[in-house]
Amino acid sequence: MKKLSLLLILALTLVSCNDDDGENIDFGFAEITGEDLPEYFELTEEYEINVTYELPDACHTFYGFTGSNFEDEDDETIYVYEIVANTSYNPNETECEEEDTDLSETKTLDEDFKLPAAFSYETVRFKFLTGVSSSNEAEFMTVDVPVGAPDDEDEDEDEDEDSGDDTDDDSSDESSN
Template sequence: MKRIALLMILAVSLYSCSSDDGPSVAFEFAEITASDLPEYFELDEEYDINVDYVLPSACHTFAGFEGGQGENEENDSIFEYSIRAVSSYDPALTECTEENDSLTGSAKAFDKFEINSENYTTIRFNFLSGFDSDDDPEYITVDVPVGEPEPETPEENTNE
């Protein structure tokens, strides 16, 4: 009787280890639609930068941001950030039964963003906004000057 009980426990434990159990998670990019960047950055000031996004479907949830940074290859006075919004979903779902009033959202991409180097005159943000028909990424590019821009002077009237 003890052997039968042991075999039953072993069989149940092997069955419960099936790799098909439970949800799986996959990731997909969400479309970035806007940001709240300032008109210019001041040295040693802190900025919170929020980004608006659109999820691919109601089955997706916002997972966070990923990206990279570095000097611009063509102009060393420009420092660039590439930002992508990431969403997660369960690829095993064949139909989305989740209810979502809105696919749009907003999240903080940078908390206490600070420029502390005078080496750069421009900070460039490349926000992934989608993909074209060839699956090449498309970006919203925003250049933010470092330091308050010089006021524009009106052109002189030469028709006097």
């Protein structure tokens, strides 16, 4: 009987000590609403990448970016970066000062983003988490950035078309004379 009493007292003591008035922290995500990516990547260059996101409410604070990177399953010429803007918040906090709070913020994802010298992919696909659908599927804003400067051939074709137009204009001018 003494052992049972001792166990009950010990259990009550543990339960009363477990009543923690400290702050609970949970994590969520912010909707990514914008990005600042270059027109194309060159292997030898470094890039600063900025991301704009909107916090769910004033109780949330930015925690950091997380993500993963992998080769696209359907196209081996595409390398994918999935990016999530994480938030932290206290779920017990119900009143947050939202009146003067701007929930949209821009942070630097990477100050010196650089592709490896041996990078063999033609496209870098960024997938920024924007939310979750009603069927609990992740929704992304997708941005494809080509690797390497635009082809000079495209510029040459544009110049040829421009010079061809000039020739046609000149010949029509001559025939009207």
